[in-house]
Amino acid sequence: MASLSSLCSSSPSLKPTKPAASLPKTILNPTSLPFPTRSTKPLAVAAHSVVREIAADSSKSVPAKPKEGLEKDPQALWRRYVDWLYQHKELGLYLDVSRIGFTDEFFREMEPRFQQSFDAMEDLEKGAIANPDEGRMVGHYWLRNSELTPTPFLKTQIESTLDRICSFADEIVSGKIKPPASEAGRFTQIMAVGIGGSALGPQFVAEALAPDNPPLKVMLSPLLNGIRFIDNTDPAGIDHQIAQLGSELASTLVIVTSKSGGTPETRNGLLEVQKAFREAGLDFAKQGVAITQENSLLDNTARIEGWLARFPMFDWVGGRTSEMSAVGLLPAALQGINIREMLTGGALMDEATRSRDCGSCVEPRLSSIISSCQLRNNPAALLALCWYWASDGVGSKDMVVLPYKDSLLLFSRYLQQLVMESIGKEFDLDGNRVNQGLTVYGNKGSTDQHAYIQQLRDGVHNFFVTFIEVLRDRPPGHDWELEPGVTCGDYLFGMLQGTRSALYANDRESVSVTVEEVTPRSVGALIALYERAVGLYASLVNINAYHQPGVEAGKKAAGEVLALQKRVLAVLNEASCKDPVEPLTLEEVADRCHAPEDIEMIYKIIAHMAANDRAVVAEGHCGSPRSIKVYLGECNVDALY
Numbered sequence: 001m002a003s004l005s006s007l008c009s010s011s012p013s014l015k016p017t018k019p020a021a022s023l024p025k026t027i028l029n030p031t032s033l034p035f036p037t038r039s040t041k042p043l044a045v046a047a048h049s050v051v052r053e054i055a056a057d058s059s060k061s062v063p064a065k066p067k068e069g070l071e072k073d074p075q076a077l078w079r080r081y082v083d084w085l086y087q088h089k090e091l092g093l094y095l096d097v098s099r100i101g102f103t104d105e106f107f108r109e110m111e112p113r114f115q116q117s118f119d120a121m122e123d124l125e126k127g128a129i130a131n132p133d134e135g136r137m138v139g140h141y142w143l144r145n146s147e148l149t150p151t152p153f154l155k156t157q158i159e160s161t162l163d164r165i166c167s168f169a170d171e172i173v174s175g176k177i178k179p180p181a182s183e184a185g186r187f188t189q190i191m192a193v194g195i196g197g198s199a200l201g202p203q204f205v206a207e208a209l210a211p212d213n214p215p216l217k218v219m220l221s222p223l224l225n226g227i228r229f230i231d232n233t234d235p236a237g238i239d240h241q242i243a244q245l246g247s248e249l250a251s252t253l254v255i256v257t258s259k260s261g262g263t264p265e266t267r268n269g270l271l272e273v274q275k276a277f278r279e280a281g282l283d284f285a286k287q288g289v290a291i292t293q294e295n296s297l298l299d300n301t302a303r304i305e306g307w308l309a310r311f312p313m314f315d316w317v318g319g320r321t322s323e324m325s326a327v328g329l330l331p332a333a334l335q336g337i338n339i340r341e342m343l344t345g346g347a348l349m350d351e352a353t354r355s356r357d358c359g360s361c362v363e364p365r366l367s368s369i370i371s372s373c374q375l376r377n378n379p380a381a382l383l384a385l386c387w388y389w390a391s392d393g394v395g396s397k398d399m400v401v402l403p404y405k406d407s408l409l410l411f412s413r414y415l416q417q418l419v420m421e422s423i424g425k426e427f428d429l430d431g432n433r434v435n436q437g438l439t440v441y442g443n444k445g446s447t448d449q450h451a452y453i454q455q456l457r458d459g460v461h462n463f464f465v466t467f468i469e470v471l472r473d474r475p476p477g478h479d480w481e482l483e484p485g486v487t488c489g490d491y492l493f494g495m496l497q498g499t500r501s502a503l504y505a506n507d508r509e510s511v512s513v514t515v516e517e518v519t520p521r522s523v524g525a526l527i528a529l530y531e532r533a534v535g536l537y538a539s540l541v542n543i544n545a546y547h548q549p550g551v552e553a554g555k556k557a558a559g560e561v562l563a564l565q566k567r568v569l570a571v572l573n574e575a576s577c578k579d580p581v582e583p584l585t586l587e588e589v590a591d592r593c594h595a596p597e598d599i600e601m602i603y604k605i606i607a608h609m610a611a612n613d614r615a616v617v618a619e620g621h622c623g624s625p626r627s628i629k630v631y632l633g634e635c636n637v638d639a640l641y
């Protein structure tokens with residue numbers, strides 16, 4: 001078993017390397033092959049035949065409807081493909097924007113606006129208050145390159161936290177730190193409690209990268225990937241996760257993550273887990289870890305109760321961009337994932353999406369040439385350009401994310417928060433009501449071809465697709481031909497290419513992001529690519545990508561429902577303590593709560609309570625609200641006063 005220190009071992013320096021010496025050949029000088037050839041064996045031919053079949057079959061239904069603006073000539077398309085193909089050689093990442101029909105005129109129009117976006121991004125990385133609504137800096141890029149931090153103190157914070165994560169994870173995996181009351185003599189499970197950005201990144205990375213035999217796994221436990229999540233305040237969901245642990249609760253490390261330290265769902269998850277620990281006669285503090293802002297309610301609770309460890313979240317890292325902070329790095333390291341490689345992948349992508357250097361290969365004549373290649377040479381800018389073109393800069397079309405790889409299943413769910421919580425804003429930076437957004441959905445291919453691709457191909461044209469392609473089907477030496485010359489990976493490849501062709505034939509646009517395989521480095525690069533694309537796009541549409549006022553509104557409304565519930569409980573308790581009991585109508589409850597305007601919510605509260613045996617419907621039934629009369633099952637005298 002690899003010791004964790006090797007997983008946290010220092011990989012190539014995270015310090016910025018010099019800007020790219022020259023533009024990748026494939027953009028300005030398409031001499032090299034855009035992709036490493038998949039195979040020189042008949043496989044390539046057979047795969048091509050698979051692609052042709054699928055493409056032909058898919059396009060059989062409706063003849064292609066050529067549409068002005070979308071190039072359909074194969075030779076012209078090939079030229080467009082090669083001219084615009086972006087390749088990051090070191091990362092083995094490619095971006096194909098040729099199936100997005102932006103025109104040269106559009107490209108020229110956008111160039112000056114991108115210069116402004118690049119300027120804003122430079123200021124952000126230098127420590128400007130890029131989140132003006134909350135008066136905060138935005139520093140997630142510093143997490144993968146601490147040299148960028150605006151002060152030595154922040155640099156030290158990042159580096160010392162990373163070192164602590166690695167050494168703590170190493171001590172857990174090696175058994176140096178062990179649970180106090182487990183026969184296993186070491187931690188064997190991880191339970192992560194958190195929601196939103198405190199869960200989605202760790203969930204995506206666990207699904208993408210957790211090894212089949214994570215270091216905490218012991219053969220006796222039916223472990224999937226060494227980590228479980230409680231990411232909601234659903235009692236049944238929490239019970240399920242705890243039940244799955246069974247006696248291994250005694251050897252479970254519980255990581256509670258909340259930047260604010262006060263999110264109700266996370267707090268409830270913690271209280272429920274602590275109850276399970278009490279009932280099992282276990283000391284939660286000896287198995288609890290907190291990841292939160294210093295001096296938050298959670299941090300103070302963990303400190304006072306003497307939890308096993310506490311790791312900081314920084315106020316200049318938002319939840320949706322926190323995967324490369326302790327939020328994502330600690331659970332990843334505990335699963336044996338090489339977090340230094342994740343950071344390196346992010347740093348390399350950050351360099352590529354930060355670079356405004358066109359390299360020597362572009363004749364520095366007119367500024368437009370320079371800004372053109374700055375755009376062409378920046379994969380995040382290319383993505384933002386495509387989003388703007390495809391959705392008219394107002395979210396008029398949805399972004400369907402289709403990774404053709406099971407392990408990337410949760411990428412679209414991760415991007416839903418990153419994109420929609422950043423872009424989905426009511427007002428722009430000038431206070432204009434814009435109701436901005438960019439809707440994200442999708443699961444994985446080819447599975448989704450058997451669910452909703454029918455609508456994408458033939459139905460309402462309200463989307464563009466992002467294909468995520470992974471070239472490596474299986475580890476080397478494990479390929480197997482299920483037909484002469486064809487593997488099931490060829491089918492996956494064919495399905496992706498066939499779907500891309502079939503959609504484009506019917507004027508449905510797409511971008512394709514290709515990585516050679518799913519590794520910590522490529523996952524880190526994908527995360528960084530999309531973080532930067534969101535930041536650049538937000539500048540283009542003039543919004544603050546780094547706050548989430550709408551979520552606060554929802555949290556406030558939830559609080560009001562709970563406050564009303566308490567009043568309803570008090571009124572029903574009073575009626576229940578009378579002799580004889582006085583069942584009340586909804587109107588009577590609403591009047592006694594002094595909330596006649598909330599009668600519908602009062603009805604819903606009572607229906608929920610009755611369904612959970614906490615209120616008694618004495619007359620009528622919940623299906624006809626006006627018929628019911630309710631009281632509480634028992635009188636709580638103490639609550640009367």
Ligand SMILES: O=P(O)(O)OC[C@H]1O[C@H](O)[C@H](O)[C@@H](O)[C@@H]1O
Pocket residue numbers: 195196197198257258259260261262263266318319320421548551
């Ligand atoms: O990490 P926490 O403070 O518990 O917040 C968890 C989540 O809460 C809200 O939904 C925010 O909008 C998210 O951005 C955040 O990730």
